[in-house]
Structure formats: C-alpha cells, structure tokens
Amino acid sequence: MPRTAIPRHQLELTVQDYGRMLAAALRPGSRDHHVAAFERRFAAMVQCRHAIAAPSARLGLDLLLRRLDLPAGGEVIVAAFNYFVVIERLLAHGLRPVFADIRRDDLNVDAAALEGLVTPDTCAILATHMFGHPCRMGAIGDLAARRKLTLIEDCAHATGTTYRGRPVGGFGKAAIFSFSVMKLVTTFGGGMVTTNDDALAAGLREDLRQLPARAGLVEATRRFLKGAVMDAGTRTLPFTLGAWPALRLARRLRPNLQRDIMTQQPQRIRGWTPWGAAPLCGFQAALGRAQLERVAALADGRRQVAAWLDAALADCPGVQVLRPAEGAGGNALYYGVLADRAEELAEHLFHRGIDAETAEYCNCADLDIYREYARPCPLARDVQERIIRLPNNPGMTRGQVERVAAAIRAFYEPAGAPSAAAVLSHKTRSKAGGEPRASARADSPSDQRRIAQRDLAPTPISTRNV
C-alpha cells in the first residue's frame, strides 16, 4: 500500500493569494477595479488590445458567437477530440460542427488536413490548444486568412503559452480562456475573451452588462468554498486521507463515472445555456491577477515534471509520449500519454494510489448525439482509446515521478522491470552527455537480459496487473 496518493491536479495557491482575495472581498465597491486590473494584465500577457472577463470560457464563447454574426447553418471546423460543451455552444447558435481529425503527437488538429474540410458553407475555424499544447497557428492562420474564415482560438488549457514566440489568444479574431479549478490560472471558475477588434470588445462588454444574474454574498461564498475545498483537498495529505478514499468509494459505486459524463451529459444538457451565470467577483479577479504575476513560474513547474515523465517513459513499452509542435511553447497543463490498454493501466495505477484518468475528453465525431455530423476521424478515435492523463503537479517530487513511471513500467513489464529511478537518472545523463539510448541502454546484467528479450519481442508481454 503506497504511503501517499498522488492527485492528477493540484492548485498552486499561496497564503498571499488568500490574503489578496480577502483584501478584495473586504473592500466593498472595489469589484470593477479588480476586474479591470486583471483584464489589463491579461491583455498585456496575450498582447491583445482587449481582454474581457467572463463567468466562464463557455459563456465567453456564447457571447462571441452572438456577436460574430456567423451565418445560420454555417460550418465551423473544430477538433474531433474535444470537450463536448464547446460543440454544444456551436449548435446552440445554429452552427454546424465539422469534425477535423487530430494528430497523435500533440492531440491538436492536423493543420494540413483542414483545407480539405473547407466548403462554401464554412464560416469559421475553432482551434483548440489541447492539454496546453499550442496548435500550429501559422498554417491555421494562413488558411483562415486565405479562405476568409473567422478564426477563434479555444485557449481553455493554454494560458501562458506561445507559438513561435507569440502568445496564443491573439492569432485570430478572438479567443476564449478558462480559469476553472483545473486550469493553470484559476479564479475558482471564470473565463476571459481576448480580441484586437474594438467594436467586438465593446459589444461583448455591453452584453456582459446585460447578464441577468449578479453574484451576491451567497454566490460569492459558494464560489470561494468550491475553490478553497478543491485547493485544500488536492494537497497531498488531505488528498491521501480524504479525497482519495472518497474517490475509491465513488469508483466502486460508479466505475465509469467520467466516461458517462462525457458521453451522456451532452444529451442531458441540451437546451441548457450558461447565461444564468453571474460575472466574476472582485476576489476572483484579485486571485487571477495574483497568479498572472507568476504565470511563467506556474508553467515552468509543470514543464519540469512533464520533462521528467517524458524521460522516464520515453522507451517504456506500450507507452507513446506526446511531442508538441515545433515552436510550441506549451504550459504542460495536462500530461497525457498514449498507452496500450489505457483503462487497465488506469485501474492498475489507481490501486497504487496514482490518480490517472482516461475519459476526460472524447472523440466527439463518434458521439451518438452528433451522428448527424459524424465523420471518420480515426486518429481521434485511437487517441480516445489510448489517452491517459497522468499526474504532473508542479509540487510533485522527483521521487513521485519515479513512482508513477515505475508503476507504469511494472504494468507493461511485470517481471524484472528496472527501477524508474535508474531509467530517469540514465536519461538525464544521456541528455547531458549523449550516451547511447534506447535498446543500447543496460545498467545491469539483468537489464541487459531484459532489453535483449524486449528487442526480440517489442510488444507488451503481459496483460496481468502486478
């Protein structure tokens, strides 16, 4: 039985963040000041003229789709491997999703394949920077400009990322960002729209003023508690003693909870709109602004853990690590690999106190509810079957990374697997000193035997958990 459980995601809030939230909450009437300061800082980061705070990214998309005046029945090219909520917003505005297949290396649309999807009815491209890996925005931007298509970026995962040195969120007509609790910068729920279009920005602000709801004390407290509980509950000790046992119980009662949410929820939320949500509270904006001041460090921490995981899993049989596009400066928000028998692997990790998930995103082109728009997207289908998201919290120690990698190796190589520490230290040495890699690597006679065997039989050697 492992000593501690390792959560998939941790918030990185400090005592100072809580202090700033409290200070904002205790100064009545300061809400507009905090929101405006957050927006200014965000606009500066994205290098856009306007950043407009919204209650969520999905509502930001709603506002945009209302204002962009896209033709009814117009086609919007969108990644098939996606979050269904986004597809629902397109449909709610009378637009038709055209699912584009994705790449296996970074989970993003294949820019080269988009051109073939453009028809006389195409009006827009919605480019999603999945898992914090920026899309190839050069090629996508060129296509949009050439074919006169409105380009929108879904940067829900991509705060603080760049493509070829340019911040994402400023490549198209507009972009949406999310600050929900599982994002790099969180405001305990919230979002941002960025654009360089003055008239569009003014229209969005006008619409935001019309939102029916206002966050009173009860709603503000609810938002705060949701975020604070998530923050406390994903810290190692409370997670191990509280959230993890609860998750174990939930999993026993409903083993496919996440998958059910992703496949059945679209049906259930038909007709739902995000319009009832109240604008961001002052304390939320103060929290967002505090994190923006250290956004580079937030991404650096995740990138470091991701690099350790990449090194430890690079030649693990059954596992394919992702490779971001050249020029993509990602934030490593989520760390995914493609794994054979991903669901069995997730189960194996679960029993070792490692929180991994296989069903957070899905191939929307295969969802029953979108059968009218179904297109063969074989790579998105393959990714859906093999993707597994592993923990990559910036707070993870190297020892914890080794534990995750060792557990994965033990799944695919039950007997005689080398310690992940040995693999990791070897990889680090290889990187620095250019030592031999892959099958030439053997730190001990038993490693040499194992590698020789594996080279003869490169497929996974057992399906049994250990």
Ligand SMILES: Cc1ncc(COP(=O)(O)O)c(C=O)c1O
């Ligand atoms: C790719 C993607 N787009 C959009 C959203 C919507 O963000 P929000 O929850 O802020 O509405 C999410 C949420 O996680 C997402 O993953």
